Amino acid sequence: xxxxxKFFHSVYLDTDKCCGCITCIKTCPTxxxxxxxxxxxxxxxxxxxxxxxxxHCPHYAKQARFDHMDALENYKYKVALPPPSLYGQFNHxxxxxxxxxxxxxxxxxxxxxxxxxxxLVSAETRKYIAEHEEPRILISTACPTVTRLIRIRFPExxxxxxxxxxxxxxxxxxxxxxxxxxxxxxPEEIGIAFISPCPSKVTAVRDPLGxxxxxxxxxxxTKEIYPLMLSAMKEAKxxxxxxxxxxxxxxxxxxxxxxxxxxLLDNYIAADGIENVVRVLEDLEDEKFxxxxxxxxxxxxxxxxxxGVLNVENPFAASSKLKHLKKYLPVALSHxxxxxxxxxxxxxxxxxxxxxxxxxxxxxxxxxxxxxxxxIMRVLPGLDCGGCGAPTCKALAEDxxxxxxxxxxxxxxxxxxxxxxxxxxxxLEEENSL
Amino acid sequence: xxxxxxxxxxxxxxxxxxxHAGSASSDVKNKLKMMNVDAAAVRKVSIAMYEGEINMIIxxxxxxxxxxxxxxxxxxxxxDTGPGIANIEEAMQEGFSTAPADVINLGFxxxxxxxxxxxNSDEFNIExxxxxxxxxxxxxxxxx
Ligand code: SF4
Ligand code: SF4
Numbered sequence: 001x002x003x004x005x006k007f008f009h010s011v012y013l014d015t016d017k018c019c020g021c022i023t024c025i026k027t028c029p030t031x032x033x034x035x036x037x038x039x040x041x042x043x044x045x046x047x048x049x050x051x052x053x054x055x056h057c058p059h060y061a062k063q064a065r066f067d068h069m070d071a072l073e074n075y076k077y078k079v080a081l082p083p084p085s086l087y088g089q090f091n092h093x094x095x096x097x098x099x100x101x102x103x104x105x106x107x108x109x110x111x112x113x114x115x116x117x118x119x120l121v122s123a124e125t126r127k128y129i130a131e132h133e134e135p136r137i138l139i140s141t142a143c144p145t146v147t148r149l150i151r152i153r154f155p156e157x158x159x160x161x162x163x164x165x166x167x168x169x170x171x172x173x174x175x176x177x178x179x180x181x182x183x184x185x186x187p188e189e190i191g192i193a194f195i196s197p198c199p200s201k202v203t204a205v206r207d208p209l210g211x212x213x214x215x216x217x218x219x220x221x222t223k224e225i226y227p228l229m230l231s232a233m234k235e236a237k238x239x240x241x242x243x244x245x246x247x248x249x250x251x252x253x254x255x256x257x258x259x260x261x262x263x264l265l266d267n268y269i270a271a272d273g274i275e276n277v278v279r280v281l282e283d284l285e286d287e288k289f290x291x292x293x294x295x296x297x298x299x300x301x302x303x304x305x306x307x308g309v310l311n312v313e314n315p316f317a318a319s320s321k322l323k324h325l326k327k328y329l330p331v332a333l334s335h336x337x338x339x340x341x342x343x344x345x346x347x348x349x350x351x352x353x354x355x356x357x358x359x360x361x362x363x364x365x366x367x368x369x370x371x372x373x374x375x376i377m378r379v380l381p382g383l384d385c386g387g388c389g390a391p392t393c394k395a396l397a398e399d400x401x402x403x404x405x406x407x408x409x410x411x412x413x414x415x416x417x418x419x420x421x422x423x424x425x426x427x428l429e430e431e432n433s434l
Numbered sequence: 435x436x437x438x439x440x441x442x443x444x445x446x447x448x449x450x451x452x453x454h455a456g457s458a459s460s461d462v463k464n465k466l467k468m469m470n471v472d473a474a475a476v477r478k479v480s481i482a483m484y485e486g487e488i489n490m491i492i493x494x495x496x497x498x499x500x501x502x503x504x505x506x507x508x509x510x511x512x513x514d515t516g517p518g519i520a521n522i523e524e525a526m527q528e529g530f531s532t533a534p535a536d537v538i539n540l541g542f543x544x545x546x547x548x549x550x551x552x553x554n555s556d557e558f559n560i561e562x563x564x565x566x567x568x569x570x571x572x573x574x575x576x577x578x
Binding site: 153155156282285286287288353355357358359360361362363364366367370371374398 | 459460465471474480503
């Protein structure tokens with residue numbers, strides 16, 4: 001992957017397919033989409049790559065950027081990092097080793113399960129909780145969509161983020177070490193490829209939070225690897241190798257509540273689906289949970305990572321299959337004490353607030369603009385119809401104040417002007433409030 | 435606009451409406467977040483005001499909240515025409531509660547309302563008359 005880019009986004013618009021229907025503007029949890037001149041635009045500062053617009057666009061115009069297999073060509077030794085959610089994509093499967101073996105048949109020299117690294121992260125989380133007695137509630141940093149949401153909307157909660165790397169980064173570091181040990185090649189000759197369930201994790205590699213650089217070289221999409229694997233699986237079934245290093249805890253990370261179960265405490269909250277995530281964060285911010293909670297696991301996708309938009313299988317079916325697969329596994333197969341490779345699991349960089357929704361650069365300017373906003377809001381019809389291309393009347397008013405939109409694009413007021421000659425903005429224009 | 439002018443909002447809190455409890459404080463919080471107010475102040479305001487809203491619903495049959503935002507501070511004035519508080523000093527003690535049992539079952543009314551409001555504001559004033567109502571004024575200063 002090229003150098004880090006701030007506000008890089010995996011999610012983008014295929015302009016040719018977009019017909020400007022405004023379906024997506026309502027589904028975006030951060031109000032990042034506007035339709036202008038008949039096409040959707042994503043405001044890059046607001047977008048958190050949750051993939052909701054991909055999930056909902058009826059014309060398949062919202063897409064995700066990711067790498068393809070040819071990105072691995074220049075590496076001498078190629079290692080695949082399959083996440084637990086990948087195991088839920090296949091039918092009639094009783095053994096994870098079949099999937100891992102199939103990966104070695106489609107062009108990878110080795111596999112390193114993200115689930116194995118997840119068990120190490122679970123152990124580290126337990127240690128962190130035991131060592132930090134303070135009542136601070138810890139919020140998981142495994143779903144990058146959630147971390148991104150917190151950094152633009154919930155600055156007060158940044159201190160609550162669990163300062164540990166997500167399992168996928170830990171897996172990449174350990175996989176590279178193991179490959180160097182096995183082959184004697186230089187670290188940069190090893191290509192580490194993550195098979196992602198979601199655009200958010202593609203973004204997390206290009207523009208990581210909490211670490212300076214990602215250790216992942218290539219990010220593939222589950223939906224693109226899936227057909228290649230299907231044909232290899234038939235043969236892999238006959239002679240599966242013994243690769244599997246993850247147990248119930250590691251595999252469980254693909255499902256909502258799985259990470260929380262790995263801390264072996266019961267005072268946790270686990271929520272999935274972006275709307276539920278927002279609700280929990282709002283209540284956490286207001287200290288509304290009057291109960292004993294130590295840990296909060298949040299997954300942007302319904303059901304957890306099995307619900308990621310780059311997957312193939314229905315999230316609920318995938319979830320059922322994962323449960324079946326982990327049923328007969330031991331609790332955990334990877335333990336920090338005897339794991340042959342070691343790495344530091346702590347985050348290295350601070351995650352800081354991005355005040356993207358600010359109305360002004362100073363308090364005075366903000367107050368003035370808030371006054372204007374209130375005045376404009378009194379004039380706008382309050383229908384939130386989306387006709388102007390903004391998701392709500394308030395979003396249009398804010399765009400206007402930020403110089404990014406114009407309240408005159410309100411279609412309802414245009415209609416009234418056309419039919420009845422009412423000029424709703426006359427007064428505001430006269431007193432220079434627009 | 436000069437620095438003594440304020441931005442004014444009024445919220446009406448209705449009686450027994452637990453499902454919408456917190457809507458006024460969350461609206462104020464979201465406004466402050468767009469206005470360069472430091473995170474610590476936003477947090478104090480939203481906790482103090484949320485407690486106030488809940489108090490109004492539990493004890494006071496609803497009321498109104500007037501919010502004024504200045505360059506350096508926010509003033510929240512919560513007014514109700516409820517039963518009033520006979521012994522303010524006692525009501526200000528942590529753990530003292532007169533909430534009805536059905537409300538306590540909802541998880542509210544632990545007797546932390548008024549103390550929490552005071553602990554989360556920089557200036558706190560309460561006036562109450564039995565049979566007339568209660569007015570609580572809270573000020574939180576922003577750090578520049
Ligand atoms: S990916 Fe999510 S945040 Fe970004 S534009 Fe789409 S819906 Fe909005
Ligand atoms: S829940 Fe999992 S799949 Fe969905 S955005 Fe978060 S990390 Fe990606």
